[in-house]
Amino acid sequence: MKTHSDPIVRLENVTRHFHQGETIVRAVDGVDLEVYPGEFTVISGPSGSGKTTILNLIGALDDPTEGKIWVEGKNLSSMSRSERSVFRRDRIGFVFQAYNLIPVLTALENAEFILTLQGVPSSERKERVLSLMKEVELEGLENRRPDEMSGGQQQRIAIIRAIISNPAIVLADEPTANVDTATAGKILDLMAKLNREKNATFLFSTHDHNVIERASRVIRMQDGKIIKNDLQSAIENSSEDHS
Amino acid sequence: MIRAGILISLIFGLLFFPASFTVSADINCKFKGSGRFLGMYADNPDEGNFYPNATDTLCASVLRLIGEVDFSPSLYFEVNTVHDWNRLTFQPVNQAFQTGGQISNDYRHPDGEWTWQDADHDGYTVQGVSAIDRCFFTVKLNKMDMTLGRQPINLGNCFFFTPNDFFQPYSAQAFNRVYKPGVDALRLQYYTGQLSQISLIGVCGYKDHDPDWTSSALLIRGNQVFGIFEISGMAGKLDSRNILGIGIQGEIGNWGIRSEMNQSFPDENHPDYLQAAFGADRRWSNSFHLIIEYLYHGNGVREKTNYLEHMLSPGFNEDPYLGIHYLGIAANYEFHPLVNGDAAIISNLTDPSCFLTGSLVISLSNESECVLGIQYPIGKDPTSRQVTPELTYPEFQSEYGFYPLSLFAEFRIYF
Numbered sequence: 226m227k228t229h230s231d232p233i234v235r236l237e238n239v240t241r242h243f244h245q246g247e248t249i250v251r252a253v254d255g256v257d258l259e260v261y262p263g264e265f266t267v268i269s270g271p272s273g274s275g276k277t278t279i280l281n282l283i284g285a286l287d288d289p290t291e292g293k294i295w296v297e298g299k300n301l302s303s304m305s306r307s308e309r310s311v312f313r314r315d316r317i318g319f320v321f322q323a324y325n326l327i328p329v330l331t332a333l334e335n336a337e338f339i340l341t342l343q344g345v346p347s348s349e350r351k352e353r354v355l356s357l358m359k360e361v362e363l364e365g366l367e368n369r370r371p372d373e374m375s376g377g378q379q380q381r382i383a384i385i386r387a388i389i390s391n392p393a394i395v396l397a398d399e400p401t402a403n404v405d406t407a408t409a410g411k412i413l414d415l416m417a418k419l420n421r422e423k424n425a426t427f428l429f430s431t432h433d434h435n436v437i438e439r440a441s442r443v444i445r446m447q448d449g450k451i452i453k454n455d456l457q458s459a460i461e462n463s464s465e466d467h468s
Numbered sequence: 469m470i471r472a473g474i475l476i477s478l479i480f481g482l483l484f485f486p487a488s489f490t491v492s493a494d495i496n497c498k499f500k501g502s503g504r505f506l507g508m509y510a511d512n513p514d515e516g517n518f519y520p521n522a523t524d525t526l527c528a529s530v531l532r533l534i535g536e537v538d539f540s541p542s543l544y545f546e547v548n549t550v551h552d553w554n555r556l557t558f559q560p561v562n563q564a565f566q567t568g569g570q571i572s573n574d575y576r577h578p579d580g581e582w583t584w585q586d587a588d589h590d591g592y593t594v595q596g597v598s599a600i601d602r603c604f605f606t607v608k609l610n611k612m613d614m615t616l617g618r619q620p621i622n623l624g625n626c627f628f629f630t631p632n633d634f635f636q637p638y639s640a641q642a643f644n645r646v647y648k649p650g651v652d653a654l655r656l657q658y659y660t661g662q663l664s665q666i667s668l669i670g671v672c673g674y675k676d677h678d679p680d681w682t683s684s685a686l687l688i689r690g691n692q693v694f695g696i697f698e699i700s701g702m703a704g705k706l707d708s709r710n711i712l713g714i715g716i717q718g719e720i721g722n723w724g725i726r727s728e729m730n731q732s733f734p735d736e737n738h739p740d741y742l743q744a745a746f747g748a749d750r751r752w753s754n755s756f757h758l759i760i761e762y763l764y765h766g767n768g769v770r771e772k773t774n775y776l777e778h779m780l781s782p783g784f785n786e787d788p789y790l791g792i793h794y795l796g797i798a799a800n801y802e803f804h805p806l807v808n809g810d811a812a813i814i815s816n817l818t819d820p821s822c823f824l825t826g827s828l829v830i831s832l833s834n835e836s837e838c839v840l841g842i843q844y845p846i847g848k849d850p851t852s853r854q855v856t857p858e859l860t861y862p863e864f865q866s867e868y869g870f871y872p873l874s875l876f877a878e879f880r881i882y883f
């Protein structure tokens with residue numbers, strides 16, 4: 226079913242080398258990968274295997290040494306610097322492990338920040354954010370500053386910020402690494418719900434087994450290479466739910 | 469319906485422009501208009517979120533067609549349509565700083581505006597918009613006037629800082645103030661004496677496409693001349709706040725004195741605040757005209773760290789100041805009967821930072837002129853703070869350091 230649509234993300238023989246003194250680190254080494262709309266895919270692998278590097282490449286935060294990357298059919302390397310920043314703002318949602326919110330803005334203002342930059346009118350922004358906050362039980366926190374919220378609450382606001390402008394894909398780098406298991410569960414519930422109900426596509430990296438179990442596909446990396454790329458049965462079931 | 473109205477007014481306009489004629493002994497019609505051709509170049513601060521482009525450009529042509537009809541000495545009608553075609557590279561988020569000082573608000577029904585072209589190209593957009601800028605009747609009775617429709621309402625007296633000008637105000641840096649845009653309103657004026665009057669002003673606000681009480685305004689205003697001063701007072705509601713205001717205007721010696729202030733009482737979630745402006749101006753016999761104004765902006769914020777939040781708040785477009793204390797100074801001088809120079813400085817006294825404007829108006833004929841200008845901000849640039857590998861936010865170092873430097877040239881023709 227998924228193979229009928231065009232991939233959102235396509236990597237063709239992508240390599241990213243870093244020079245560390247005399248040695249060359251092959252952070253990503255000849256990777257081919259396609260991600261389709263509606264996927265809930267995990268990249269797992271040991272520390273240093275290249276998970277963050279690959280997400281940064283897909284998010285146009287970094288350039289491959291070799292190979293090509295397309296997102297929504299657009300070749301990232303053909304974009305100018307300002308095109309890339311607008312592309313990142315409008316088409317990619319990012320969630321990082323430290324849920325860095327803007328400290329001088331409230332939860333609501335943080336969550337709507339991308340929409341503000343896109344010029345969406347304030348009444349519409351507020352409506353969209355508040356309805357999502359309500360769905361994830363963050364109602365009533367809209368006027369809190371980041372330092373007045375728990376880590377899990379902040380991370381959920383960061384996820385709303387990533388998802389609110391309906392990006393093509395959300396890239397999440399270890400979104401549950403800094404929170405306890407119960408909070409991680411809530412964060413996953415939120416992402417799974419957004420995946421199911423809004424058909425948002427997620428690609429995230431994690432070490433967390435609880436997260437891996439819930440993914441529709443698990444990509445395992447080692448030394449910059451993909452060593453395993455499996456559709457999980459659990460996910461097959463969940464994708465039937467929303468098809 | 470309204471689109472048809474715009475079209476009809478266009479066709480009529482073009483048929484009769486420019487013309488003034490008498491239909492019958494009583495009815496007198498006048499058609500006139502203006503054209504503006506504007507080019508603007510902006511060199512932006514280094515702030516990638518709000519200014520994705522290092523520089524921006526705008527070209528615009530604005531046609532205005534105006535019809536004025538005196539049906540009788542007691543019945544007047546005016547329609548003013550504006551047709552704007554522009555090509556701009558600005559992003560929606562920074563247009564608030566870029567529109568040459570025009571501020572929009574919600575007191576106009578959105579159907580009175582018709583976008584006939586809206587194309588997104590790589591790096592720029594092309595837009596064509598027609599709008600009914602004014603369309604109203606005035607009925608004059610013995611001691612009373614009534615004006616109904618989209619009309620300009622100006623309750624301010626000052627030049628730069630007009631806290632009492634609630635409806636489609638100009639921002640202090642506006643360089644074109646020829647036509648004040650209208651708002652959808654009913655205004656009743658009752659002359660209680662030769663030097664005094666009371667008016668009732670109702671302005672309709674909208675939410676989505678429907679009239680909405682919370683967004684609307686209802687004000688009662690009285691003014692009275694006392695010797696050399698005219699004093700006005702007003703009270704009522706504006707959007708979600710109640711308001712009390714005073715205005716004073718008069719002359720002391722060679723100086724014109726102007727002042728206006730209001731106290732706002734917003735809802736329970738927001739503190740009350742005072743906005744007040746005081747100004748003086750003098751015109752010398754050699755044509756030199758000097759204006760000095762001070763603004764106390766009680767709705768502003770004291771700490772620069774709160775500027776970002778204040779700038780993103782919904783009210784900022786109508787009240788585009790971040791800080792508390794402002795000073796404005798303007799000078800105008802006629803260098804030659806055909807050449808007029810303007811210079812102005814608006815300064816945030818707390819930052820401190822300021823915004824300089826200079827322009828030359830060159831008359832080309834009785835009906836046309838050319839304007840060349842510069843807007844030059846002086847203030848510390850914002851610092852970019854990284855929150856995630858992909859997201860930064862600007863940490864303000866000064867208010868006007870966040871504005872672009874811009875150059876503009878405009879050709880205006882009146883017919």
Ligand SMILES: Nc1ncnc2c1ncn2[C@@H]1O[C@H](COP(=O)(O)OP(=O)(O)OP(=O)(O)O)[C@@H](O)[C@H]1O
Binds near residue numbers: 245271277
């Ligand atoms: N900017 C850089 N300069 C030099 N080497 C780098 C750089 N970024 C990453 N690397 C190296 O590339 C390899 C892959 O790093 P990456 O951060 O992608 O791993 P990871 O799978 O995300 O690890 P972790 O699970 O610890 O987050 C590592 O060996 C790392 O040291």
Ligand SMILES: [Mg+2]
Binds near residue numbers: 276277278398
């Ligand atoms: Mg990593």
